């Protein structure tokens with residue numbers, strides 16, 4: 001990681017309150033407080049208050065394991081607290097500098113079985129987290145079968161979630177009272193009755209199953225993703241751990257407003273600092289690709305008369321990228337294996353793909369090639385080829401690879417498993433670590449839900465785990481509703497960068513006439529700012545971009561690495577307006593997307609430097625724009641603006657806008 005600014009104030013205070021009863025820890029501003037206690041049976045519990053109100057009532061903590069029931073029978077050995085005030089610099093991100101300000105409380109406990117377990121709490125101004133810590137001790141292993149962790153919210157709030165068995169997390173998020181939910185993937189975004197938001201997730205998932213959540217008896221309970229047996233049946237076992245170990249962090253952002261929720265960096269702060277020493281090779285990039293054609297059915301992955309990844313096509317894309325300030329080109333279907341989706345080779349191209357020629361051309365043009373490794377869900381086979389595959393890509397000057405695991409149940413070294421179970425989590429981490437050795441960044445499709453691991457491994461740049469744009473290409477039941485992209489920034493994107501693939505410029509597909517992208521062209525520009533990814537794809541075909549070169553100008557200009565980011569305004573499921581400052585200039589970019597109802601908004605420019613004047617290039621929906629009837633109606637206009645100005649803008653149904661604010665000399 002680049003210049004890092006860390007300072008730890010190790011203030012080891014013995015708690016004044018008597019241990020074993022109630023102990024408390026507050027956020028640095030004193031407004032968020034977490035209390036811990038043991039019940040009479042020695043069951044650990046916590047509760048949380050913010051601004052003097054109880055947000056989470058006494059809720060259970062602990063684990064069940066084959067060896068021990070670690071949900072009660074505890075006594076407190078000691079409590080200690082710490083205080084941390086620091087700041088660190090991201091390699092890439094929505095923000096250059098991140099503040100980490102929290103207070104910590106460690107409760108060390110002894111179980112009646114003789115086992116030691118600590119719970120470490122961290123409280124930030126905008127939320128809290130805790131994790132289970134098993135120090136080195138006589139016992140050496142633990143087979144976790146359940147986690148008792150619960151979140152007993154004090155009211156039946158409205159929550160946004162997708163069901164836990166949503167394949168690849170590619171589902172539509174729905175809102176309902178917590179009590180009416182079935183099972184939920186983590187994260188869950190909660191609209192608190194009476195105002196404010198809670199975002200329940202986990203951080204630093206490194207060697208553990210992903211958490212899921214479900215409501216029961218008034219609480220939100222944890223369900224860890226299980227292992228599968230030889231017959232691909234769900235087992236009771238969830239995690240196999242050697243001691244000592246820490247569980248992932250269980251975290252909840254508690255924000256008074258949506259802008260505050262979006263600005264929270266708790267998840268990144270809870271992850272370990274960067275483990276990659278030299279990060280100079282990790283580069284945020286915009287890319288185009290031989291990709292949308294396959295989803296729209298005008299090209300194929302496998303070799304044949306309309307094969308996409310040919311030398312000639314790739315040369316055309318590389319030259320187009322060079323001309324239009326696009327740093328990289330992805331090519332899918334360049335390698336053997338697509339006929340059967342079995343036995344993919346990651347080192348052998350089809351014979352109409354000249355890797356040497358293309359890699360030399362790319363280097364000559366200064367454009368990167370993004371490799372593609374679809375595994376068809378055979379993670380075990382991929383692991384066998386990993387070193388050789390990455391050495392091959394590195395030898396051809398390739399510094400980024402898109403990976404894929406199309407199969408709801410993947411084959412890992414442990415047999416058929418759920419990708420978000422412990423075995424899958426281990427596989428994804430092995431991929432990131434191995435890729436780092438070869439200076440390769442990863443854009444992972446069909447991933448386990450991100451938990452901020454990109455702080456530790458910044459070569460884990462983007463991930464799918466979302467119902468992406470591709471659904472608009474082939475989903476004959478209506479694609480992604482216009483509201484979808486107004487929900488994602490407050491749900492999935494909160495968990496980490498998303499490879500949504502914005503930028504469709506042609507909305508009809510004669511080859512799949514039942515499909516439709518539910519957006520206006522301006523909405524597609526707004527997505528470049530609203531859905532964050534440091535590897536940001538402009539997904540449409542070069543020929544479609546050249547039908548609207550004036551609008552494509554925004555895609556040429558917009559960066560994908562930011563100095564600052566903020567939510568200007570928004571409502572989950574209705575609209576959102578984001579503003580982000582370029583990391584490499586003083587320019588700002590504003591993007592907005594809207595759901596079905598047309599809307600008038602007023603955008604204050606208070607984020608701008610008060611002393612400066614900016615040239616605003618505004619790309620907005622025309623008066624007659626509408627995603628269904630007239631997606632191509634847009635206006636591009638330029639004007640001089642200052643921080644005191646406000647922009648009144650119209651958004652069509654399924655519309656949006658994009659603004660470049662260039663600081664004048």
Ligand code: NOJ
Pocket residue numbers: 291332374404406445446464470
């Ligand atoms: C699913 C991925 O999400 C998509 O982007 C890719 O084109 C296909 N798999 C083929 O690998």
Ligand code: CA
Pocket residue numbers: 168170445446464
């Ligand atoms: Ca996918």
